[in-house]
Amino acid sequence: xxxxxxxxxxxxxxxxxxxxxxxxxxxxxxxxxxxxxxxxxxxxxxxxxxxxxxxxxxxxxxxxxxxxxxxxxxxxxxxxxxxxxxxxxxxxxxxxxxxxxxxxxxxxxxxxxxxxxxxxxxxxxxxxxxxxxxxxxxxxxxxxxxxxxxxxxxxxxxxxxxxxxxxxxxxxxxxxxxxxxxxxxxxxxxxxxxxxxxxxxxxxxxxxxxxxxxxxxxxxxxxxxxxxxxxxxxxxxxxxxxxxxxxxxxxxxxxxxxxxxxxxxxxxxxxxxxxxxxx
Numbered sequence: 001x002x003x004x005x006x007x008x009x010x011x012x013x014x015x016x017x018x019x020x021x022x023x024x025x026x027x028x029x030x031x032x033x034x035x036x037x038x039x040x041x042x043x044x045x046x047x048x049x050x051x052x053x054x055x056x057x058x059x060x061x062x063x064x065x066x067x068x069x070x071x072x073x074x075x076x077x078x079x080x081x082x083x084x085x086x087x088x089x090x091x092x093x094x095x096x097x098x099x100x101x102x103x104x105x106x107x108x109x110x111x112x113x114x115x116x117x118x119x120x121x122x123x124x125x126x127x128x129x130x131x132x133x134x135x136x137x138x139x140x141x142x143x144x145x146x147x148x149x150x151x152x153x154x155x156x157x158x159x160x161x162x163x164x165x166x167x168x169x170x171x172x173x174x175x176x177x178x179x180x181x182x183x184x185x186x187x188x189x190x191x192x193x194x195x196x197x198x199x200x201x202x203x204x205x206x207x208x209x210x211x212x213x214x215x216x217x218x219x220x221x222x223x224x225x226x227x228x229x230x231x232x233x234x235x236x237x238x239x240x241x242x243x244x245x246x247x248x249x250x251x252x253x254x255x256x257x258x259x260x261x262x263x264x265x266x267x268x269x270x271x272x273x274x275x276x277x278x279x
Contacts, residue, residue, distance in 0.1 A: 001025045002177055003061050003096075005049060006071030008036045010137045011102060014170035015069060016042060024178065027061040055086035062094035067177045068125075071102045072116050084116055088123035098183075099125045100176045102169070105133040105188055109248050111237040128176040132189040133249060134163040134241070136270035139200055146212055146278040152201035153215040155222035156243045160194035162252045165265040175259055188253040195267045204278055207271040219243065 002019055006012040007028030013036070019026045020039040027043040030036075038044055047057040049071075062068070068091050070084065091099065101120045106112035108131055120127050142152045169189055176182040195203070198214045205212035217225075219239060226235045241249055256264040271278075 001027060001061075001065040002067045002069065003027045003029060003058070003065045004069045005029045005047075005058075006069075006102070007038075007044075008033060009071065010135060010166040011169045011173065012069075012071065014167045015173050018170055018174045019177070022174070022178065027065070029058065029061065049084070049087070052086075055090040058087060059090050059094065062091050062096055065091075065094065065096050067098040067100065068096050069100050069102070069173055069177060070120070072104075085119050085123070088119060088125065092124045097126055098128075098177065099123065100128045100130065100173050100182075102173065103129050103131050105131045105190075105249065106237055106241065107131060108186075108188065109246055111241060112234075126183040128182045128184075129186040130169060130172055130176070130189055131186060132164050132169050134161055135169075136163050136165045136191065136265075136267050137274075138163070139204065139267075139271070140274070140277060142201075142204070143277045146204060146208075149213075150205075150210060151213045151215055152197065152204065153217050154197040154201075155217045155219055155239070156196075157198040157214060157216040158196050159243060159245065160196040160199070161241070161245055161250060162190035162192070162194045163267060164189045164191045164256070165267075165270050168256050168260070168264045171260055172256060182259075187255040187259065189256055189264075190251075190253045191264050192252060192266055194250050194252070200267055200271075203268040203271045204275075206268065207275040208278055 002024050004012055004016050007016050008030040016026055016028050020042050027045055028038055029045045029047050031048050033044050045061050047054055103117050104112050107114050107117055117129055145151045201212045201214040
């Protein structure tokens, strides 16, 4: 059995599908499953990792599990390592042998605190840490404006970053959860090339076969929009990456290709696959 937290998210969905297709028994954990169809045979468990009682809620699923995929969403990050210590202790007590943490590249570059990674490394389980940069799917936030006005509005229009396809993150997680040789590894996950917001808008337009106009937001306009769905410390760290990335943050990592044996997927390929989102 493999327990997957964040199972209805951009990474959790393809990860659950990949594990189920490979014949693994899976328990999908999420705050809710409305509008989500799980693969046949996958068990569902409602739980919220920000709830102090999360470890108790997950205890039944952890019994008999061999591995745990742990997602630290933006709502969990401000809580620090204490948010996951109880869950890791429950996993260890249940005999879980392996944990794969979906962290952030920002931990390695000092943008985010390392508390959660530290807790996982000290948790007594065989661990692997995945540190993705920005996701291709973050462009999904532009979908309403693209559908209604064929417009993308974003800050720092010509600052390019090597965003990564969530499907590649899921494939890396599946490899680490089920394969050998990943214990104690920290992987940085990026796409194959840096792509700017302006270029992303052009790729979405190409996928639609129509021109998509790009409008550049000021930093303050972007901050105001992001505060509607992200904690303030995460907003500030994100704006810093988007506007003043370090050399490490614009570097293309070799880890996806080294582990999966293929190049990571481009933003243009993601846009083609998800064109219906913008129609």
